[in-house]
Amino acid sequence: MKRMKRLSFQWRITLLTAILIAGTCICLNLLLYRSGTVSMDSLNGFVMKYDTGNSDVVKIEFDDQQMSAFLRQFSQEVYDAKAAFGKKGWCITAIVTLLSAAIAYFVSGRALKPLKKFSQQTENIDQDNLTSTRLDENTAAEFQQLSCSVNHMLDRLALSFDLQRQFAGNAAHELRTPLAMMQTKLELFTEEHSDVDAETSKLVQFQIDQVDRLTSLVRTLLEMSNLQSVSRSDEIELAPLIDEILTDLTTLAEQKNITLHQNCEDVHMIGSDTLIYRLLFNLIENAIKYNHSGGSVTVSMQQENQQVLLHIADTGCGIPEEYRESIFQPFFRVDKSRSRQMGGVGLGLALVREIAVLHGGSVCVESGSKDGTTFAVKLPLNGEKTE
Structure with a gap:
């Protein structure tokens, strides 16, 4: 079952079709073989009991030794005919099964072309082309609803990404002003209080470094949120x-x-x-x-x-x-x-x-x-x- 799940849908259809055709051929072959061998076996009895009962018909008489040899040879011919009939039946079964599987493989491949095209289109989708990528909705009836659903999903995803970028840009824009004010205040404090003790100076420098880091982060976020609009x-x-x-x-x-x-x-x-x-x-x-x-x-x-x-x-x-x-x-x-x-x-x-x-x-x-x-x-x- 696990190996079956790993197979492609095309191969699954091919295998199931081959199994169905093979089962049908085997059943048909067994029935034909049974019917044919019974008919062949009845010939032995027919030869043993044959007597026209009509004196007008020319009879060819054999002695017992010749008759025994004839019956043995006839029985052997019937047995060989049954064996050849069985071999031909199994060969025909194998050929029909393989031919049916090959036809099923190519027919299913053609029938699954819309699914392969659908898969190729979805592989090319990423967050940068959500708005420009659209799956073909003019396809087989089985895939129309799926294509429409995926296109609606892409619209919703594109809207979500736009809102996310907009939020990041707005947040970064709003953060720039208070950060700039904090940086200015810290720089003024440093200039006006150059004689502060070492511990205070270390604390102020730490604050300046962190504000610089936050400013850099905000600037980068703002750049990333505005990438799409850059010429x-x-x-x-x-x-x-x-x-x-x-x-x-x-x-x-x-x-x-x-x-x-x-x-x-x-x-x-x-x-x-x-x-x-x-x-x-x-x-x-x-x-x-x-x-x-x-x-x-x-x-x-x-x-x-x-x-x-x-x-x-x-x-x-x-x-x-x-x-x-x-x-x-x-x-x-x-x-x-x-x-x-x-x-x-x-x-x-x-x-x-x-x-x-x-x-x-x-x-x-x-x-x-x-x-x-x-x-x-x-x-x-x-x-x-x-x-």
């Missing part, structure tokens, strides 16, 4: 953009004693200049932050078909294999204590993936060992998803 029609020269990012991060790299390298082709793409800058900035900044002193960060870029391939490699502590997907989830941290020391809020890589998907691309950890980590980013040149 993605800019023509971006990626090599100069990477130069600009490396220049912006030079101070941080010098503080960490990190060497920056690049090997980038001259590639152009269509997208949001602001978002692509943020994507690359976050990845390169992480490569610097989570590196060791004296390490290096290498950014390489090349064009392949209609895609740009970017690799950001560092010589840091690496990422364990079991966390290579989880790190793109919001607020996930491999090492919580270390991440807090670095000032991260746990949204940098989540934002990176959102931006990549929004441009029809992808991002993943291509390798991650104790010798470092390499992030691979694929982005279509025309800003649309390529298969």
Whole structure:
């Protein structure tokens, strides 16, 4: 039963049809065999009892020895005929069963085409294309209601995601003002009370650090909630953009004693200049932050078909294999204590993936060992998803 559940619906139909045809053929074969053998056996009795009783009919008489030999040979012929009849019946049964199974497989495959198409359409659904994806409702009657139900579900999900983004954006927007006021008050207090005792100074600095962290979190949440509304029609020269990012991060790299390298082709793409800058900035900044002193960060870029391939490699502590997907989830941290020391809020890589998907691309950890980590980013040149 468990093995049956693992089979596809097409194979289930094929097997059930084959079993039904085989059972029917076997029953028919047994009945025909029984009827045929009884008829053949009756010939022996017919020969033994044959007597026309008509003197006008020419009779051929055999002596007892010849008659016995004839009857033995005749019985053997009847037995051989029954055996051949049985073999032919079973061969025909096997051929009909296999032929019926093959026909059932192809017929069921054609009948299940709408279900396969339905499955392919649902596989392409994610939170970024809920509003644009619609299942074909002009299909077989059995799937019409299912397609309509799924389309209504997609509408409700799209509305839920929109409300969630709107709530996050509104909450982040409302939080910015009190946080800015708190930061201003703390900075004024620090300037006006430079002679406070060490304990008070430490407490104020702690408050400033936490407010900065909250401000960064709110800013990132606001960015993530507004991604869908950002125009993605800019023509971006990626090599100069990477130069600009490396220049912006030079101070941080010098503080960490990190060497920056690049090997980038001259590639152009269509997208949001602001978002692509943020994507690359976050990845390169992480490569610097989570590196060791004296390490290096290498950014390489090349064009392949209609895609740009970017690799950001560092010589840091690496990422364990079991966390290579989880790190793109919001607020996930491999090492919580270390991440807090670095000032991260746990949204940098989540934002990176959102931006990549929004441009029809992808991002993943291509390798991650104790010798470092390499992030691979694929982005279509025309800003649309390529298969």
